[in-house]
Amino acid sequence: MRRWLSCLFIAGYLGSLCLGISSQALKFGTMSHPAMYFVIWDMFCGWSTFEARYHLIAEGESGTHYWLAPGPWGDFQPYGDIDRNHYDYHGNGLLRMAQNTLRHSEHEPIRRIISVEECWPKKYNLPDHLWAMRCAEPKDPISYFWVRNVYTADGQPLQGRPSYLTQLYTESIFKNPRLQADAKRGQQVFAVNPYDRFLATPGARLENVSPMVTESLESLPSAN
Amino acid sequence: MTNEMSWKSRVEQFFFAEEVPYGLALVRMSLPIVMLFMIVPRWFVTREIFSADGSPSQLSVGYGYGSMFPEFSGTVAVALNSLLVLASVTAAIGWCTRPSMIITFVLFTYFCWLDAISTTTKYTVIATHVFLILSVSHCGAVWSVDAWLANRRRQSWPGMAAVARPTFPVWPRRLLQLLIGAIYFGAALTKIQTSGFFSSDQLQAWMLTHINFRHPVGEYFALYPAILVVFAYVVVVWELLFSFIIWQRTFWRPVMLAIGVSFHFMTSLTLGLLIFPATCYCTYLAFVDEQDVQHAFAAMRKFCRKTSWLKFAVPQIASGISASAPALVRRAAPLAFASLAVVWMGAGVAWEHHLDPYGIRRPEGRHQLVAIDPEIAQAMLAPTTPLRDIDKFFAIDTGTFQFGDLLVDRRSSYRHGEKMIAQCHLNVPHEDMWIEMQLLDSENHLVARKNQVAARELYRAHFEYDITEATEPGDYTLVIRTAGNEVLRKPVTIFPRSRSMFGN
Numbered sequence: 001m002r003r004w005l006s007c008l009f010i011a012g013y014l015g016s017l018c019l020g021i022s023s024q025a026l027k028f029g030t031m032s033h034p035a036m037y038f039v040i041w042d043m044f045c046g047w048s049t050f051e052a053r054y055h056l057i058a059e060g061e062s063g064t065h066y067w068l069a070p071g072p073w074g075d076f077q078p079y080g081d082i083d084r085n086h087y088d089y090h091g092n093g094l095l096r097m098a099q100n101t102l103r104h105s106e107h108e109p110i111r112r113i114i115s116v117e118e119c120w121p122k123k124y125n126l127p128d129h130l131w132a133m134r135c136a137e138p139k140d141p142i143s144y145f146w147v148r149n150v151y152t153a154d155g156q157p158l159q160g161r162p163s164y165l166t167q168l169y170t171e172s173i174f175k176n177p178r179l180q181a182d183a184k185r186g187q188q189v190f191a192v193n194p195y196d197r198f199l200a201t202p203g204a205r206l207e208n209v210s211p212m213v214t215e216s217l218e219s220l221p222s223a224n
Numbered sequence: 225m226t227n228e229m230s231w232k233s234r235v236e237q238f239f240f241a242e243e244v245p246y247g248l249a250l251v252r253m254s255l256p257i258v259m260l261f262m263i264v265p266r267w268f269v270t271r272e273i274f275s276a277d278g279s280p281s282q283l284s285v286g287y288g289y290g291s292m293f294p295e296f297s298g299t300v301a302v303a304l305n306s307l308l309v310l311a312s313v314t315a316a317i318g319w320c321t322r323p324s325m326i327i328t329f330v331l332f333t334y335f336c337w338l339d340a341i342s343t344t345t346k347y348t349v350i351a352t353h354v355f356l357i358l359s360v361s362h363c364g365a366v367w368s369v370d371a372w373l374a375n376r377r378r379q380s381w382p383g384m385a386a387v388a389r390p391t392f393p394v395w396p397r398r399l400l401q402l403l404i405g406a407i408y409f410g411a412a413l414t415k416i417q418t419s420g421f422f423s424s425d426q427l428q429a430w431m432l433t434h435i436n437f438r439h440p441v442g443e444y445f446a447l448y449p450a451i452l453v454v455f456a457y458v459v460v461v462w463e464l465l466f467s468f469i470i471w472q473r474t475f476w477r478p479v480m481l482a483i484g485v486s487f488h489f490m491t492s493l494t495l496g497l498l499i500f501p502a503t504c505y506c507t508y509l510a511f512v513d514e515q516d517v518q519h520a521f522a523a524m525r526k527f528c529r530k531t532s533w534l535k536f537a538v539p540q541i542a543s544g545i546s547a548s549a550p551a552l553v554r555r556a557a558p559l560a561f562a563s564l565a566v567v568w569m570g571a572g573v574a575w576e577h578h579l580d581p582y583g584i585r586r587p588e589g590r591h592q593l594v595a596i597d598p599e600i601a602q603a604m605l606a607p608t609t610p611l612r613d614i615d616k617f618f619a620i621d622t623g624t625f626q627f628g629d630l631l632v633d634r635r636s637s638y639r640h641g642e643k644m645i646a647q648c649h650l651n652v653p654h655e656d657m658w659i660e661m662q663l664l665d666s667e668n669h670l671v672a673r674k675n676q677v678a679a680r681e682l683y684r685a686h687f688e689y690d691i692t693e694a695t696e697p698g699d700y701t702l703v704i705r706t707a708g709n710e711v712l713r714k715p716v717t718i719f720p721r722s723r724s725m726f727g728n
Binding site (some may be wrong): 009040042051057065074081085088090093105118125134136168172 | 266272273279283289292337341344346353406407415432434443444496596614618651653655656680712713715
């Protein structure tokens, strides 16, 4: 009996490893289920030439803006010397972090919660002595701030935008006037697709949808 | 028929040969301790990142499945995390090994799942796999408190006679070895599928990233991308071959393991990874078998015989350790473990309550939100500044020799007869750009001009300029322009052709 259980475990375990390898090689179903994260070994899946940080701020009714991450009680740096909120690339947890800070702190009534992405080219991460070795021009670092998401104080999305790099890439393609004209020809005015109709319906629940998927689809009128 | 039986018996031998689980014991002793370096710091923020009283971010949310696991109250989360800390320690020392390992596996996986932002990462996934395998193995049979409590006398120590040791099927260790091979193979696949990896652009970008621990060595290597190209190929070849070479006890096994040790050590220096290399080193211990341990002990015995004070001290220490546990201790051990777990969890909850991480029980009241400087807030919320032209370029280099699309001999002085290659290293993403290279003399007169299109996916644009006698020796300036604007300048010097010692 123990031998049978051992064989079953071995077969199941090796089967899961093979599933992960084949899924990764054939690019099939890699994001189909969170369990795939445990069998897909994509430790080096791409790094951009821009560094990014993710800020959470609150706008009070007085017009004053407040930091929401890290919380006022202290910070937590999981992997180096930057705070936890800066590791949320997709923005899935930023709203919840913001609401947690508001829940456990004293503050005036809050009007909006805003997530801001700060980007800069990674060449400015070079220390000064290495910069001097590589570049003849003086170092002139700059940060590009990009408002990513805006929510009401109770978490209703008001605005959602893709990441700054996605926006740059999109702009690099859509600066083409011919392409812009072609895109307008196929743009729908009414919510025709079943998914769009569902999201455009009042009362549609978004709580199980990752915030990065949230778009201003409420503005699309239903075809009914 | 004979070949088929032979194949079956080979597979059976591979998975079910009996051995003393030394390798598993070493992994059991080391990996939980390594994981404690990330578990303990997160214990202090359990309420914030692992409980419903905080802001967990479950792994399943990013996959569109919502919250799949329950999120407990802060108190329960703290109690469970305290239990995880205790179970990791008891697993490492081998006390109630199987329950400890199962608790470690379940709670470690649960907490990692709860915080996809700052806890879930690939080394925690590797640890999860290892904990699973260890929990179904007999990793606590040797070198453990359980082994001492089992009243196995006269363990193998230098100077003491060898006795029958417990043996078990080898398949858990084989699964660990196959896991390591699968990890490296999958990692190689990822690298092969990643655009810009073999051209060193991805490695360079990672070495300049500041999201891990400090890595000044990586920043230095980022200046020499040609070296990174070599590293990229060596790593991928090694990862692909690992699973196929590592099995035979030949010259290649220690070589492959040594490359692995070096590779992970370099990731610490160049990428700022600390726990990941340590995790991998722990998994490498799965390649330690009985033969290795016997050789090690034989070498230790030989060393002790040569060292006079060790010759007497070690047997005394060994006999003390291998002395039988009192019967009462053996019978009370499981109850003691359960009692300690309850007390430990209670103590953890009490201490966390005392720490009051949110500061809600402070005499002065809850924390106030910190206001942002109005100028900073205005800068953050203003319309985004258009990307400057200079930020579409990483650097400009000049040289004469290319290796893998990268300049190798970066220099700024040239002689007649040489070909100067000017390389514009670009930041992706950028739009399709029209790049112009101008060569100006010391009086700012235009000497030469070249231009080309840099498509949006390109990391580099090259200009070649033949330096002939038509270009007077002297100081020049290389100017890079795009969209009519000057972006970068680089000084270069041109010398006459070097004279031959035989004249003319």
